[in-house]
Amino acid sequence: NETVQHLLFDCVVAQHVWDFVSEFFGVDKIANFENILSFWQMHKKNVVLNLVTTATLWSLWRLRNEFCFQGRKWKSVKCILAKVSCYLHHWKVLCDDVQATLLQRCILLLDKRRGELLRIAWR
Numbered sequence: 001n002e003t004v005q006h007l008l009f010d011c012v013v014a015q016h017v018w019d020f021v022s023e024f025f026g027v028d029k030i031a032n033f034e035n036i037l038s039f040w041q042m043h044k045k046n047v048v049l050n051l052v053t054t055a056t057l058w059s060l061w062r063l064r065n066e067f068c069f070q071g072r073k074w075k076s077v078k079c080i081l082a083k084v085s086c087y088l089h090h091w092k093v094l095c096d097d098v099q100a101t102l103l104q105r106c107i108l109l110l111d112k113r114r115g116e117l118l119r120i121a122w123r
Contacts, residue, residue: 005032008060016077017056017084020113024106025049048102051091052084059083078114085110 008014009031018030027049030036036053039046063080066072088107092100 007064008057013077013080014060017060017080020081020110021049021052021056024109025052047095048099048106051088051094051103052106055084055087055091059087081110081114085114 009018021027022029025048027039028035030053036057039049039053043050059080063072063083067074085107088103088110092103092107095103
């Protein structure tokens with residue numbers, strides 16, 4: 001049974017993206033909506049982080065819908081990283097100069113991560 005928690009946070013693909021976001025921003029691992037809400041409540045302090053978490057949630061949801069309703073086939077984790085990067089690139093206009101610089105660094109690292117092999121950690 002698919003749950004929202006599994007789709008957006010617990011599946012290995014979502015965890016891969018959240019690991020990147022947590023590492024990039026130096027925050028504890030993002031594992032649920034409560035974690036994200038804590039950043040959204042301090043909006044002015046976390047503008048870029050909020051954009052990245054929103055892009056990640058939206059990308060995961062859109063990719064899932066493409067699988068379910070459009071017959072898209074799974075290729076690799078690169079497809080979700082590309083979606084997040086694309087949304088962030090388009091949303092850069094929402095940032096001031098300092099925020100746009102940080103967002104651009106995040107986009108560049110996402111694109112770099114797309115070129116790397118998936119790191120699998122056995123639990």
